[in-house]
Amino acid sequence: MQDTTSIRARSAARRMLAPLALAQFICSYAGSNMNVMINDMSEDLGTSVQGIQVAITLFLLVMAALMIPASKLTDRFGRKRMFIAGLAVYGVGALTSAIAPNLGVLIIGNSILEGVGTAMLIPPVYILTTLHFHDIRERARAFGLISALGGVGAAAGPLIGGIITSVIDWRAAFVFQALVIVVILILARNVVDPVAADPTRSFDLGGAVLSAIGLIALVLGILALDNVLWLAIALLVGGAAVLAWFIFRSARLERAGREPLVSPTLFRNRASNTGLLTQVLQWMLLMGVSFTVAAYLQVARGYNAIETGIIFTAATLGLLVSSLAAGRLVRRFAQRTLVIVGFLLTSAGIAALIWIVEALPGAWAFAPGLLGIGLGLGLGLTPSVNIVQSAFPEQRQGEISGVSRAFSNLGSSLGTAVAGTILVAGLVEASRSYALAIGVLGVLGLVGALLGLRLPKAETERAGSSAN
Template sequence: MANGSRSMKPGEIVLPLALGQFVASFAATNMNVAISTIAADIGTTVIGIQTTITLFTLVMASLMIPCSKLTDIWGRKACFVTGLVIYGTGALLASSAPGQGLLTFGYSVLEGVGSALLIPPIYILVTVVFADLGTRAKYFGVVSGAGGLGAAAGPLIGGLITSGVGWRASFLLQVLIVVWIIVLARRIDDPPRTGRRPRFDVPGALLSVLGLFCVVFGVLLTGNYGWFAARKDFSIGGTVVIPAGGVSPVWPFIGLGVVVLAVFAWHIRARERAGRDPLVSASLFRDRASNLGLLTQSVQWFVLQGSFFVLSVFLQQVRGDNAIQTGLELLPATIGILISSAAAERLARRHSQRRLIRSGFVTTIAGIALLLALVRDDSGFLSSVPGLFLLGAGVGVMLTASVNLVQSTAPEQAQGDISGVSRSVSNLGSSLGTALAGSVLLGAAHPGGTPFALALGTLGLVAVLGLVAAILIPRGPVSATGTPPAPRASTD
């Protein structure tokens, strides 16, 4: 452990961090199974609730980098606890919402802001508290496993609570968990930051928020408008801006986002050259291992969330499963994630992060291949078990190894920067995976057979591209402490 935290037990640090990641991941997926119930209860439409869910993703993804920078100014523990308070307040308001307005403010805005504040400190604290790479991998495995469990179990837990008690109880459960985490977090000893506190780059924050918002919003529009030709009129304020059949509004938004992010990149370089504090140091993007690690992170979340979406749609619309049955059928993937995450420390001590990421992609691709080979419209539950388990196990290995690689390439003073960028690319990957899979399945009259195979095959192709990126990661990257990553790190 870091010098300032020797008196602390690892569990006192890691348990609240893992629970924080769990509740944030849970919030991102549990609403999906209660859309119709919530819409009927508060007198709105299914589209209205879907918009609320989309806005949560937008707020969280857009604010991740600026909120991560605040950890350098306010402190990691302070940001973590502040994020929990905002998140818990949002969940409490959402649980009592009489209409869509308060639900959107509580869930989309406050829970989105809270998630953006509390998630980056989780990964920063694990990095700065645990200097040894193997130990760090162990606790990244715990955190990643908690995140995977929250994302995978969200539909199942949400379905059970909605069916048995009501959708409002799901938000109250989040409030109780948040209160528990805040109590546990009192014992976290945040190692003091070395050097002066940076100034907050307001213009850079605005540019990053606008750029990421436009890119993620454009990606999320694919479900309604498609990737190429607009499936229906795109209107703003009642005025048709793009008629049906015209170019999809996806591309104008993504194009605008890319332009704004290019201006953001120019801004941080200019600010750094002038000796002023940028929102994110441009030097982070000059490290080949870090850049390729970030790319593999994005692909991992792309494949994981895309696969869960494809299988959820297939099981509910083709097999006729309800939310609870769907959650149970996805359980093998959750078990795979938990087992591989639990083995993270042992794997990190025996193999380089590069090798683990490559092995994870190979295992994930094998899982997708088994799903394509065995799962049919009329096949039974067992047909999906081998593929889902390998998919989960492969992703679990990669999630821990990629996070460990990326976080360990940055020195302690840049942990806030790299954590924000890391979480942003992961969110972007999740959005892209769901959007791409959704554009293939939701446009089909029957989301089984060929559309199902096409969607899964596309995800498999993206996983192959991730494997290529993993192969290109340079050998034997050194951790931020200057210690070689593992005793046999160079024996790839």
């Protein structure tokens, strides 16, 4: 009887993965597909390229400001309820963007509503996965599927967006997002929240404001790196100072017996801290390589959006294969090993993007390097997420999920900013800027491999066993 109940529970958990993984796909897709629609959107809306870039930047800022507070609110309102509400807000935002007559309405739909929706729905994806899959290997397989669709969404976003824009219209790309949201809402009937909501749970409003200000300043500073260096430094220093005050205030609240937005004890776990840093580097590499190669292909090689997206298919394939294989690989290898090998494979792929691309003129010269990068990132991202989420018991999943997603978003912003700064800084002649930007990312891959050596060798079978 117990075996039958266990089998039914595992089957229900697996059915629940479809809407959760699709949610991660569409949010990752939305973060990259607009890059190939900027010219069409600016002409149609009567604005400039800079105007569309402002909308994209505001989307990142809204996510950065709300990811941690929204994650904490899942304890108060329930994980499934926040997931459904986030999907609804996101869907309204996508439809608003699709019918936008001007830049202002686009900002309301894409930057604000889709940003708020993303911040609401993404933390429950990781919390619910952690709560439903207790065995570390089953959890790795689940996170492998989520990471695979997230990586595919980010890597294939320019291709899908480029095809829809070229064949139909840029507005249809937002309609596509809304249709996917409808599918997820239908599938979300299978989502079950195993932990009851606690409406009496306190919420640290002051901490939410401080964390939002600090994270917004950090993201703005990162994005300003390739424009105004002094402003970028001021924002980064200011953001770090605000976050330091946020941590100090949180510790003081905790000593007074009150519940802060994020407990400072969350950062006393070595495995989680190291895992968070590896996530930052992984998303830096993914978005940095994507930006650098896409810019080089379109500016230096003259490829259009669809051709550029097709070339990135090699990275998409690599991410899909290695992420889906993560569950089986965890049964044979330690997660620490997979993270280290993933970074090394990514650095090898980056090296190939320099040497093979310089030696061969054709588009196929990019395939080996992009495939290696996709395989490496897919191999390491799943265990990194699993290590972080599994380091804490279920009552702390709301905190760690928001922090984890905030770190990933910072990594994405930092990767694009660093690569973009090197490309436009004029440190070397224009023909060598690509190699320099890619080379710096390759060094970061090696740093990630060294960082992986700090991860614990022992695996934990139950969430939270290492945290307490």
